[in-house]
Amino acid sequence: MNKCIDGYYHHNSHKDKHAGTKHKTITFTWNIDENLIQELPEETLGQRVLKCRKNMKLNMKELAKLCNISPFTVKNIESGLTYPNISTVKKLSEVFDVSIKYLLQIDNWPEDTPSQIIKKFRLLKGLSQHELAKLCNLHQSTIKDYEDGRIKCCNGPTLEAVYKALDYTAK
Template sequence: MLSPHLQKIRTDTRVENNPGDITINRTSHFSTNRHRGTQPEGKSTPGARLFQARKEMNLTAQELSEASGVNKATIGSIENDRHKPELRILKLLAKPLGLSAWYLGCYDLLPEDTLGQRIKKIRLMNECTLAEFAKLVGVDIRTVRLWEKNIHKPLSRFLEIITSLKEWNE
């Protein structure tokens, strides 16, 4: 299925050369209602933030790709909000742009309604993968996943460690 910004127009023409011979000439045309190199205004998405930062630095997608090691197609997919970037990719992109991965990932906008959501936000704002966070806190990855899904609550000694990591909010 095509995105709402993209329309496909296809025409089939049947041509009969000899009786019993049928050839089909096909032409396809794609059109978009967005111009290349533009991003909708006022959006707080990783794609919008990446696009804005790249444009402010006067970098092309190719130049950012070379500087970060992230494929140009991946950058385009992120900027067009077709791909939600992993923290690992955000870290690579953030470095040449002089930004934090949490900013590019819009982690500052994550909800904090439950303990699990707060733990996940603290992890991501500290730019830690599940493995890095688990090692930092002193538990295994599965335990962190269970905390973030609100299936289990951390013991008080782990909660103290997690809370101490919330420096970005002060």
């Protein structure tokens, strides 16, 4: 079986000239019923990425190439072993033509503390801590300290500058 056609697989054998061993690559393909894809769970980021990838009929390698990440990273995101950085989330949202809000399910995140507010609205805007810090003329560690809860003040010029950069209006 040399070609991958309608659910059949193929394998290629070649000899590694340096190691003197043979390697086999086996590729499987199958068609998944569209209704089954729609029934996939969406509880985690990884499940939402998997569902979007299946909807677009992409394999892990194809998605990885489109997002400039490794197939191993795609696998780890989908299985929940890795949480992607915001630049990867942005790329995924662009490839899938969905919002960052959908992928991260940010609507459900609380806004009770400056820490929660800054992280939520930074991610909604698709900004890294570094990018937000640059917008506010702050050091990245200041944003990190706010998000990690090490800075607890609820007012002041620094927090106002961060909120302004995030277009956040206190409730």
